[in-house]
Each structure stands twice: as C-alpha cells, then as structure tokens.
Amino acid sequence: MSAVSTGELLMKLWRGDASGGDFVEYRLPAQEGEVVLDVVHRIQATEAPDLAVRWNCKAGKCGSCSAEINGQPRLMCMTRMSTLPIDEPITISPMRTFPVIRDLVTDVSYNYEVAKLIPSFTPGPRPAEGYRMFQVDVERGQEFRKCIECFLCQNVCHVIRDHEENKAHYAGPRFLARLAELEMHPLDTLDRRAYIAERMGLGYCNITKCCTEVCPEGIHITDNAIIPLKERVVDQRYDPVAWLGRKIRGRPRPMTPADVEPYTGAAAKAARAGQAEAS
Amino acid sequence: MASVDYERHDYDVLVIGAGGAGMRAAIESLEQGCRTALVCKSLFGKAHTVMAEGGMAAALGNVWPEDNWQVHFRDTMRGGKMLNNWRMAQLHAQEAPDRVLELEAWGALFDRTPDGRILQRDFGGHRYARLAHVGDRTGLELIRTTQQRAVGLGIDVYMELKIVRLLKNDSGEVIGAVGFYRDKGNFVVFSAKSIVLATGGVGKSWKFTSNSWESTGDGHALALWAGADAIEMECVQFHPTGMIWPTSARGLLVTEGVRGDGGVLKNSEGERFMFNYISPYFKDETAETIEEGDKWYEDKVNYRRPPELLPRDEVARAINSEVKAGRGSPHGGVFLDIASRRSPEYIKRRLPSMYHQFKQLADVDITAVPMEIGPTCHYIMGGIRVDADTEETAVAGLFAAGEVAGGMHGANRLGGNSLSDLLVFGRRAGLAAAERAKASSVETTLSEAQIKEVIDHATSFFANEGGENPYDLHHELQETMQNLVGIIRTESELIEAKEKLAELGERAKKVTATGGREFNPGWHLALDLESMLAVANCTTLSAIERKESRGGHTRDDYPKADPELEKVNMVSRYREGNYSVTPEPKPEMPPELMALIELSEGEGKSAPAKEESK
Numbered sequence: 001m002s003a004v005s006t007g008e009l010l011m012k013l014w015r016g017d018a019s020g021g022d023f024v025e026y027r028l029p030a031q032e033g034e035v036v037l038d039v040v041h042r043i044q045a046t047e048a049p050d051l052a053v054r055w056n057c058k059a060g061k062c063g064s065c066s067a068e069i070n071g072q073p074r075l076m077c078m079t080r081m082s083t084l085p086i087d088e089p090i091t092i093s094p095m096r097t098f099p100v101i102r103d104l105v106t107d108v109s110y111n112y113e114v115a116k117l118i119p120s121f122t123p124g125p126r127p128a129e130g131y132r133m134f135q136v137d138v139e140r141g142q143e144f145r146k147c148i149e150c151f152l153c154q155n156v157c158h159v160i161r162d163h164e165e166n167k168a169h170y171a172g173p174r175f176l177a178r179l180a181e182l183e184m185h186p187l188d189t190l191d192r193r194a195y196i197a198e199r200m201g202l203g204y205c206n207i208t209k210c211c212t213e214v215c216p217e218g219i220h221i222t223d224n225a226i227i228p229l230k231e232r233v234v235d236q237r238y239d240p241v242a243w244l245g246r247k248i249r250g251r252p253r254p255m256t257p258a259d260v261e262p263y264t265g266a267a268a269k270a271a272r273a274g275q276a277e278a279s
Numbered sequence: 280m281a282s283v284d285y286e287r288h289d290y291d292v293l294v295i296g297a298g299g300a301g302m303r304a305a306i307e308s309l310e311q312g313c314r315t316a317l318v319c320k321s322l323f324g325k326a327h328t329v330m331a332e333g334g335m336a337a338a339l340g341n342v343w344p345e346d347n348w349q350v351h352f353r354d355t356m357r358g359g360k361m362l363n364n365w366r367m368a369q370l371h372a373q374e375a376p377d378r379v380l381e382l383e384a385w386g387a388l389f390d391r392t393p394d395g396r397i398l399q400r401d402f403g404g405h406r407y408a409r410l411a412h413v414g415d416r417t418g419l420e421l422i423r424t425t426q427q428r429a430v431g432l433g434i435d436v437y438m439e440l441k442i443v444r445l446l447k448n449d450s451g452e453v454i455g456a457v458g459f460y461r462d463k464g465n466f467v468v469f470s471a472k473s474i475v476l477a478t479g480g481v482g483k484s485w486k487f488t489s490n491s492w493e494s495t496g497d498g499h500a501l502a503l504w505a506g507a508d509a510i511e512m513e514c515v516q517f518h519p520t521g522m523i524w525p526t527s528a529r530g531l532l533v534t535e536g537v538r539g540d541g542g543v544l545k546n547s548e549g550e551r552f553m554f555n556y557i558s559p560y561f562k563d564e565t566a567e568t569i570e571e572g573d574k575w576y577e578d579k580v581n582y583r584r585p586p587e588l589l590p591r592d593e594v595a596r597a598i599n600s601e602v603k604a605g606r607g608s609p610h611g612g613v614f615l616d617i618a619s620r621r622s623p624e625y626i627k628r629r630l631p632s633m634y635h636q637f638k639q640l641a642d643v644d645i646t647a648v649p650m651e652i653g654p655t656c657h658y659i660m661g662g663i664r665v666d667a668d669t670e671e672t673a674v675a676g677l678f679a680a681g682e683v684a685g686g687m688h689g690a691n692r693l694g695g696n697s698l699s700d701l702l703v704f705g706r707r708a709g710l711a712a713a714e715r716a717k718a719s720s721v722e723t724t725l726s727e728a729q730i731k732e733v734i735d736h737a738t739s740f741f742a743n744e745g746g747e748n749p750y751d752l753h754h755e756l757q758e759t760m761q762n763l764v765g766i767i768r769t770e771s772e773l774i775e776a777k778e779k780l781a782e783l784g785e786r787a788k789k790v791t792a793t794g795g796r797e798f799n800p801g802w803h804l805a806l807d808l809e810s811m812l813a814v815a816n817c818t819t820l821s822a823i824e825r826k827e828s829r830g831g832h833t834r835d836d837y838p839k840a841d842p843e844l845e846k847v848n849m850v851s852r853y854r855e856g857n858y859s860v861t862p863e864p865k866p867e868m869p870p871e872l873m874a875l876i877e878l879s880e881g882e883g884k885s886a887p888a889k890e891e892s893k
C-alpha cells in the first residue's frame with residue numbers, strides 16, 4: 001500500500017506572474033495517501049493563502065489541475081505522493097507552453113480560440129424512427145470523447161511548445177483528435193479534409209507521439225486520430241471502419257465558409273464588437 | 280476609495296453557470312435570437328456536471344418498451360417521498376426523452392443497444408433500465424456536447440468570472456449582475472433583461488463531499504439576497520457510496536452503476552445487510568432473499584430487484600446503522616463488492632473510470648478486492664422556488680434551473696434524474712428568459728451607487744487587517760455542518776449549529792485576504808464563504824422546522840414521516856439581514872396524476888409479464 005514515510009516534504013513551487021518569478025520552498029510533514037494537489041492545498045491553507053492553482057473535481061475528470069511535476073506534465077490530482085521520490089525536493093511548475101497568469105495558473109485561451117474554429121457536427125436529416133448507430137461504429141469516436149481537455153498534450157507538442165508563432169495556424173493534438181472524432185462520427189456529413197490540412201495545420205505534426213504519452217485518459221492521439229487523419233487527408237484513402245457511416249449515408253458535403261460562420265462571419269464579429277463597450 | 284473601475288456589457292439574457300443547465304439554457308436563448316452571455320467560475324467545460332457518471336434518466340423505452348413517462352413520473356414522486364412539485368416531476372418525465380435524443384442529434388455518442396438505439400442502464404429507484412449513458416462518464420458527454428453546440432452557435436463565454444451580486448431596478452425586477460474575473464481580479468458589470476441562475480450545488484459546506492470547489496451555493500445565495508424564496512433546503516442527499524480511504528480521496532463518488540451492474544454491500548461479517556433494511560414502503564418491489572435478488576440481474580421480469588438498489592436515502596441510512604452497530608470496515612465504512620461477482624473484463628468495460636479512480640488514488644484493484652465506501656454529501660434537492668413551466672423565481676426577470684432550483688426532486692433525488700432535469704428545465708428557463716427579454720421594455724439602467732457598493736464590499740476583505748484566515752473559517756463551517764447537520768439530525772444539535780453559524784457569520788465578515796487581486800484563492804474563498812453561510816443557515820433552520828423524517832432529511836427525534844408535513848414546503852427567505860423559514864402549503868396534485876401513482880403501486884406486486892428479459 002501507499003504508506004508515505006512519515007518524514008518531511010520539501011516542495012518547490014513556482015511562484016510569480018507574467019513579469020517573472022521563481023521557485024519558493026515549502027516544508028511540511030508528509031501524510032498518508034496524499035496526491036500532489038492535497039499537498040498544494042495544504043500549503044495554500046496554511047502558509048500561502050493566495051497561492052494560485054486551478055482544480056475542480058480532484059478525481060481526474062475535469063482536466064483543470066495540469067502542471068509539470070518534477071518536469072513531467074501531469075494532473076496534480078492524480079499523482080500520488082508515494083509515486084514520487086519524496087526524499088528529494090519535489091518541484092511543481094506551470095505548463096510551459098501557455099503564458100503564466102500567476103503561480104501554477106496559465107492562460108490557456110489559445111485552446112478555446114482553436115475550439116471556435118472547428119466546423120460543427122453536421123448530421124444528416126433525422127429519420128422518423130430516429131438515428132441508428134451501432135456500438136462498433138461509435139467506439140472509435142468515444143475514445144476521443146473521453147478527452148477531459150487538460151491540454152497536457154497541447155503543452156508537450158513541440159510544434160507549439162517552442163514556437164509561439166505556430167499557434168496561429170496549428171490546432172494541436174487535442175483538436176486534431178476532435179476533428180478526427182467528427183470525421184469518424186457515423187452521422188456526420190461534412191467533408192473537412194481541405195480545411196484540416198490548410199487551416200488546422202495537420203502537416204506540422206511529425207508523429208513524435210509525445211502527446212499520446214502524456215494523455216491522462218490514455219487516448220491514442222497519434223495512432224488512432226492523427227495518423228488516420230493524415231491518411232485520409234493526404235492520400236484520400238478510406239479507412240474501412242472509420243468512414244463506414246459516411247459510406248452508408250453517401251457522399252459527404254464539402255465545407256463552405258458558412259460552417260465556421262458564427263465566429264468568422266462579419267455579422268457575428270460586428271455583433272460582438274458592439275456588445276463590449278467600455279464604461 | 281478611488282472611483283470604481285469596471286468592464287461593462289449589455290445582453291438580452293445573462294446565464295450564470297455553465298454546467299448542463301446553464302449550457303442548455305444558453306443554447307435555447309441563442310436559438311431564440313437573443314443576445315446571450317454565459318458566465319462561469321471555472322474554465323469553460325469544467326463545471327461540476329463533468330463529474331456525473333452513471334447516466335441520465337429518460338423513459339425512452341429502448342430496453343423496456345413498457346416504460347413510459349407515467350412510470351418515470353411515479354418513480355420520481357415515490358423516490359422523492361411525495362414532496363416533489365408534481366408539475367415539475369410531470370414535465371421532467373414527459374420531456375426527458377426528447378432532450379436526450381436532441382443531444383444525440385448534436386453529436387453525443389451514447390452507448391448502444393444491439394439494434395443500434397441508445398442503451399439504458401438500471402439505477403436505484405427506477406423501475407426499468409432507464410439511464411442513457413456513456414460508460415461511467417455521462418456528465419462529460421453532456422458537457423462536451425452542449426459546449427460544442429453553444430460554441431458552434433457563437434455564444435459569448437466569460438469564464439473564470441464569479442458573480443457576487445444581482446442588481447434590481449426600482450420596480451423590483453432583476454436587471455443586472457456584478458462580478459469579477461478570477462484571473463485578473465478586475466470587476467465586470469452586466470445588464471440584462473433576464474437572468475438565468477444555473478449555479479449548481481452546495482456540497483462545499485460539508486466536510487465529506489463529492490462536489491467540486493465550485494459548489495458553494497452561490498446561486499442559492501444570490502437569489503435569496505435578491506428576495507427570491509428557497510424551498511426544502513433541509514433535503515440534502517448523502518450518496519451512500521463515497522470513497523472513504525485514503526483520507527485525501529474521502530468523499531469522492533463511487534457511482535451507483537457499480538450496484539446497477541452487480542455490486543453488493545457487505546458488512547465486516549461478510550453479510551449482505553441491505554436485506555435487513557427494506558422499509559414497508561418498498562417491500563412489494565424488492566427481493567426478499569439473496570437468491571431472488573441475484574436472479575433479477577438475469578431476469579428482470581420474473582424477479583424483484585435487490586435491496587442494494589433501493590433509493591439513496593434508504594441505503595445511506597442502512598450503512599450508517601451498520602457502522603454504528605460496530606460492523607463497519609477498517610476505515611469506518613462498509614464494503615462494496617463487485618470483484619467476487621463479475622469478471623475483471625466486465626468490470627473494466629462497464630466501469631472504466633471507477634477502476635482507474637481506485638487504482639490510481641488508493642492502489643486498490645476493484646476487480647480483485649472489495650471497495651471501502653461510506654456516505655458522502657452529494658446533492659441538494661432543495662433550492663430556489665420556481666414556477667414549474669417557466670422556471671421564473673419570485674423575483675421578476677430571475678430564472679433558476681438545475682441543481683440550484685428546488686421542487687423537482689422532493690425529499691430525495693433518484694440517480695440519473697439530475698442530468699435530465701438540467702436539460703429539461705435548462706431549456707425551459709432559457710426559453711422563458713428569452714421570451715421575457717423579447718417582450719420586455721424593462722429599463723436596465725444600472726445604479727452606479729449600487730455597483731460601487733458591491734465592489735467596495737467585495738474588496739473590503741483586503742482592508743480587514745489582522746483578521747482570520749478564510750481557510751480556517753471554512754474548515755470550521757464544514758465541521759459544524761458535518762457533525763451537527765449531517766445524515767442523522769436532532770433538535771439539540773441543530774440548535775447548536777444555528778448558534779455556531781451566527782458566530783461564524785460575524786467572523787466571516789472580518790476574514791482577511793492577503794496578497795493582490797490577481798488569481799487569489801484566499802480572496803475568492805472569503806467571498807464564497809458568504810454563500811456557503813447562506814446555505815448553511817437555511818438548511819439548518821429548515822431542518823429544525825421539519826419535525827419528521829422524509830427522504831434526505833432524517834430526524835432522530837422524529838423518526839417517522841408526518842402525513843401533514845407532506846403537504847408543506849419549508850420556505851427560506853432573506854429579509855433585512857436575517858434568514859428565516861416558514862412552512863407554507865404546497866401545490867396539490869390533480870387526481871388523475873394521483874391515480875397514476877396509486878394504480879401503479881398496486882401493479883408493482885406482479886411484474887409485467889410480457890417481453891423476454893434484456
């Protein structure tokens with residue numbers, strides 16, 4: 001069992017903001033059965049009430065508590081202290097790919113901007129007796145829908161980790177998986193291939209698989225999402241299972257600018273601009 | 280103070296909360312053509328709803344063709360010990376199937392039946408397998424589907440923004456709200472013709488809870504402070520199966536799906552003790568022997584369900600009694616055993632996130648050994664009183680849907696009835712809010728003085744020099760509620776809690792926030808404490824007032840249900856700085872619906888005879 005030796009913990013937490021910061025040391029007694037987030041919370045409740053950290057579920061379900069623990073991208077709530085070498089100092093720093101807001105909290109808005117650019121699910125008309133889909137057909141999509149949007153895969157992907165400039169034209173593994181999910185959805189009718197290649201930057205991924213390695217949900221981002229997408233987009237080859245639904249329902253509809261209208265359309269932009277008036 | 284500085288937005292409809300209820304309300308409002316804003320305390324897509332596991336209840340009849348809204352309605356009313364708002368229970372049962380199918384049309388991938396329809400699973404208190412689900416991550420599917428839909432429609436989202444007060448005009452209508460961005464600490468003022476509260480639950484006032492930090496009862500408090508009524512705040516659900524070890528994971532939910540899929544409860548003597556706790560109310564529909572209960576999993580037509588699947592209040596009380604009688608597990612709970620009953624492959628396929636949760640957090644392999652579990656504070660049935668059809672509160676322009684609203688679940692909620700509730704009433708609230716916004720010529724000019732007052736108050740914690748640490752006060756509040764207003768209650772302890780809360784209320788005004796306004800959890804907690812105290816006060820006062828045991832409210836000194844109190848709502852209000860509770864008559868159910876309940880009760884004796892078991 002996970003009995004942590006009743007010693008003292010030495011935690012080095014990165015503290016600071018956009019203007020800079022450094023690791024600050026905290027010493028506290030070890031307690032049985034704790035995860036990293038518990039220790040961070042104990043520090044917050046005693047020594048550092050203003051220590052900034054995101055969390056919600058404390059059960060690995062919401063993807064809020066991503067950080068780099070001893071340099072490894074992990075969920076703090078799912079990392080047991082007993083799995084770390086606690087006779088050495090333990091460092092916790094914010095995800096590097098995103099700008100720091102404060103302490104362990106980063107500005108992940110890039111991801112939300114990409115999400116807006118994903119052309120929505122577009123089903124065919126609903127038959128009178130309702131849609132029918134079979135378990136084998138939904139399972140591939142279900143794998144990607146396990147995603148808790150922790151953005152750890154985005155954090156480790158070298159295309160954006162070291163190249164801020166690529167964020168403007170690259171969706172990142174999380175959203176390539178989302179696009180694959182849409183493309184594999186048995187009821188979807190939209191053909192996003194050109195868009196995925198041109199606007200979502202699929203070609204930047206060179207299949208290093210770092211994203212798959214860090215995914216806390218164990219999603220095979222590279223093998224099951226990105227590679228099939230590449231095959232489909234580049235070679236226009238058909239993967240028999242994944243594109244099954246498509247075949248049943250006939251030819252997919254090509255995408256038009258209207259499919260990303262809510263965010264890119266002029267009317268939407270004008271409406272939004274009109275709403276935010278400073279006072 | 281320097282002149283107040285804030286960001287300003289104007290909308291038709293403002294939706295506060297981006298869980299299932301808020302998402303659905305915002306989608307509806309957008310589709311009605313209203314300018315709509317959605318705000319939430321966390322990042323978008325992280326709301327507490329993502330944690331829901333088991334499924335959403337809807338009488339689709341895919342697995343059991345004999346299921347229909349009437350049976351679902353009856354199960355809901357009986358589960359709620361008849362304290363439900365009958366009209367809400369009716370609308371919910373009638374509309375839930377459409378809401379589930381709508382999710383499918385928006386891209387949700389539910390688990391399927393062999394003939395390609397949405398699969399449904401068994402849950403406590405539901406007569407038929409009724410819960411549409413995706414493994415044990417149904418809440419995530421609901422959130423993602425509605426999130427992606429809302430984004431596709433072009434919703435304006437303001438995330439990591441906490442609303443601290445609602446604003447009203449001179450005619451008493453709600454016309455705006457003041458909040459601040461949690462990351463930067465700057466203030467924001469919204470004006471809107473309608474506001475929908477969808478802020479979720481209240482679990483953070485208790486020590487052991489399955490709820491996330493967001494569940495501080497903000498919406499309950501905002502509505503009460505604005506003059507709305509809350510009902511049945513004493514009816515808090517303690518889910519029977521929360522993790523109890525390791526200590527840090529204490530309270531985390533173990534889905535009821537474990538029992539639906541064959542898991543059983545045992546005490547330290549290895550006895551399936553639930554057979555000793557079948558109340559007369561459920562005797563007719565519950566198996567009497569282990570043999571009969573076990574056969575039900577295979578043949579649901581000819582056998583009755585095992586008592587492990589009784590409604591949650593019954594199971595939680597039984598566990599409590601076993602532990603008190605000294606037959607508990609090493610860490611003070613009981614055992615939930617699926618390992619000895621199902622194959623490891625089956626368990627991993629049906630309950631993947633439970634498998635991982637135990638493996639990762641407790642180093643326990645649930646396919647090999649039993650889990651240790653005990654009750655955890657999970658859900659509040661009580662909430663803001665609303666009109667059943669429109670979800671409008673007593674305050675004009677203010678709507679409430681989801682866990683923050685009261686009435687739908689009566690004294691006890693059935694598993695799976697919350698996710699469907701979010702969609703049914705989220706949609707209705709969004710629709711009514713949009714209609715009001717379109718029809719209304721309401722004057723939404725906000726008073727600068729009011730705004731300044733709210734902002735001055737919110738920032739006052741930085742000026743409280745040498746005050747207490749908000750974390751310490753929160754801890755004391757949780758201890759108080761856990762120990763004195765927990766699963767089993769009694770007059771003297773409730774009075775003690777009431778006095779303690781008065782003291783905590785005074786101290787909470789003087790807590791100190793250290794540091795700056797940028798992402799400062801200590802400051803956020805100081806503000807959250809105000810809401811938690813509002814909830815704690817109403818729950819305690821209503822618990823004193825309801826002198827009976829019913830559903831989630833159990834009084835040691837009044838162990839029986841009082842038929843007179845079935846006809847009564849306990850109404851909480853906030854007036855001139857004080858919380859008060861008054862019993863008021865509850866809407867009466869029309870005879871034709873009453874007949875549904877009585878009729879099917881008799882029917883329950885003989886299980887439906889047609890259809891092979893599925």
Ligand SMILES: Cc1cc2nc3c(=O)[nH]c(=O)nc-3n(C[C@H](O)[C@H](O)[C@H](O)COP(=O)(O)OP(=O)(O)OC[C@H]3O[C@@H](n4cnc5c(N)ncnc54)[C@H](O)[C@@H]3O)c2cc1C
Pocket residue numbers: 295296297298299300301318319320321326327328329330331332333334335336417418440441442443458477478479480489490491493497498532657658680681682683694695696697698699701
């Ligand atoms: C572990 C667990 C498992 C569950 N499983 C099931 C299940 O299987 N089936 C079922 O039917 N039910 C289940 N439930 C219950 C159900 O999940 C909840 O009741 C439901 O999700 C509540 O949804 P909601 O939309 O009302 O609020 P929430 O999802 O709690 O969302 C509240 C929203 O309001 C926002 N908010 C709160 N206060 C403020 C404020 N002051 N300013 C701005 N925003 C604010 C939050 O940020 C959040 O976005 C489960 C609950 C738990 C805890």
Ligand code: SF4
Pocket residue numbers: 156157158159172173204205206207208209210211212222226
């Ligand atoms: S496999 Fe592709 S998406 Fe994943 S980390 Fe490597 S480059 Fe990035």
Ligand code: SF4
Pocket residue numbers: 063146147148149150151152153154173174177211214215216217218219221
């Ligand atoms: S794909 Fe995996 S790593 Fe990436 S955001 Fe989703 S859960 Fe996180």
Ligand code: FES
Pocket residue numbers: 054055056057058059060061062063064065066075076077078
């Ligand atoms: S807190 Fe939700 S994933 Fe860690």
